[in-house]
Amino acid sequence: MLRFTALIALALVYLASGIAASPFAAPDSAIPQKRAGTCAQIRVRKEWRALTDVEKKGYINAVLCLQSRPATVAGRPAIRNRFDEFQATHIDLTDEVHQVGHFLAWHRHFITLFYNALRDECGYTGPMTYWNWSIDADNTKAMKDSVIYDPNTGFGGDGVPGTYTLPPDPNGQSSAFPGAYRGCVKTGPFVNQVVRLGPGKLVTEHCLVRGVDESSKTALKTTEVNRVMQQTPFEKFRTSLENGIGFGFGFGIHGGGHSAVGGEMLNPYSSPGDPLFYLHHGNLDRIWWQWQKVDPAKRLFDISGPTTQRPPQVNITLDFMMTFTTLGPKVAVRDVMDASTEPSCFTYE
Ligand SMILES: *[C@@H]1O[C@H](CO)[C@@H](O)[C@H](O)[C@H]1NC(C)=O
Ligand SMILES: *[C@@H]1O[C@H](CO)[C@@H](O)[C@H](O)[C@H]1NC(C)=O
Ligand SMILES: [Cu+2]
Numbered sequence: 001m002l003r004f005t006a007l008i009a010l011a012l013v014y015l016a017s018g019i020a021a022s023p024f025a026a027p028d029s030a031i032p033q034k035r036a037g038t039c040a041q042i043r044v045r046k047e048w049r050a051l052t053d054v055e056k057k058g059y060i061n062a063v064l065c066l067q068s069r070p071a072t073v074a075g076r077p078a079i080r081n082r083f084d085e086f087q088a089t090h091i092d093l094t095d096e097v098h099q100v101g102h103f104l105a106w107h108r109h110f111i112t113l114f115y116n117a118l119r120d121e122c123g124y125t126g127p128m129t130y131w132n133w134s135i136d137a138d139n140t141k142a143m144k145d146s147v148i149y150d151p152n153t154g155f156g157g158d159g160v161p162g163t164y165t166l167p168p169d170p171n172g173q174s175s176a177f178p179g180a181y182r183g184c185v186k187t188g189p190f191v192n193q194v195v196r197l198g199p200g201k202l203v204t205e206h207c208l209v210r211g212v213d214e215s216s217k218t219a220l221k222t223t224e225v226n227r228v229m230q231q232t233p234f235e236k237f238r239t240s241l242e243n244g245i246g247f248g249f250g251f252g253i254h255g256g257g258h259s260a261v262g263g264e265m266l267n268p269y270s271s272p273g274d275p276l277f278y279l280h281h282g283n284l285d286r287i288w289w290q291w292q293k294v295d296p297a298k299r300l301f302d303i304s305g306p307t308t309q310r311p312p313q314v315n316i317t318l319d320f321m322m323t324f325t326t327l328g329p330k331v332a333v334r335d336v337m338d339a340s341t342e343p344s345c346f347t348y349e
Helices: 002-017 053-066 082-097 103-122 133-138 214-220 222-229 234-243 252-261 276-294
Strands: 043-047 159-161 183-185 346-348
Touching (some): 103 276, 133 222, 214 252, 222 252, 222 276, 234 252, 234 276, 252 276
């Protein structure tokens, strides 16, 4: 009884301070963050198809390496490796970094941290990469036949029916589209991946689950990207990108990419359990980057939206500090707006 009361009191403190209650929230890293500054080198991010076969192998091997390196988190046995640690950070912060002004800024830096880990901890020397799903969505070929799912030069294929049973989720975080958890990925480099977190906020040991959805194609076509690109100001652009434009258009390009892959990727909390998460959000980041470039004077530092999903809502400013739990120090929104400065240091091709 006492423990239960204490938990409620804690939750009230969280609510009062405007910080989303996360029972797992880990402390911020103590390493001081470099402020926005000149980059020693600007790295080009490329579409998956533009990587050489050697680079593709190198990228996949580096992801497998992250999945074998010990996590820096203590006291949470399910966070065993560095790849888990990224997934855990997203699960812990989901309610703080979606449907808020810093949705794009937070995911930009999350991807940068992932790329830095691939380089610094796993020796990856190739470019960071993204998945331009519009190429597949515009095509008459089925999405499941995209080269992104190639067993040899991609991320492995669709889930196999009958190989995975979605556990009951008392939080209801995975049951919205149970059919999308088709089964375990049985081809490609991640056949043996053990996903220890998810679905949702559950902690269950399972395979990499997918359920490729052909109907998501309509949300990912170039015409849809162009519709989002035409939105101004930032507030309309941000909400259109994250949630779609108007009603009746399914998920929009953000949800469309998540539902196109299905399975873990469809889960708002545990989606970074699928390595394709980073390539999907990389494409969304590229679309934001392109939108910013259309009118840099107005758009490069344009930010708006609430800092929390729930009231009392405060409008975001460039000085808002974003947390990344154990992955790195807090970062000001301002510092990731211009991707050509520290700590981002990239451009897109
Ligand atoms: C993404 O693919 C679409 C469709 O082929 C194309 O129009 C667009 O220019 C591509 N963007 C990039 C950056 O490759
Ligand atoms: C927050 O921003 C919106 C526009 O995005 C504006 O309508 C509203 O008045 C602002 N609220 C405050 C408290 O400044
Ligand atoms: Cu996310």
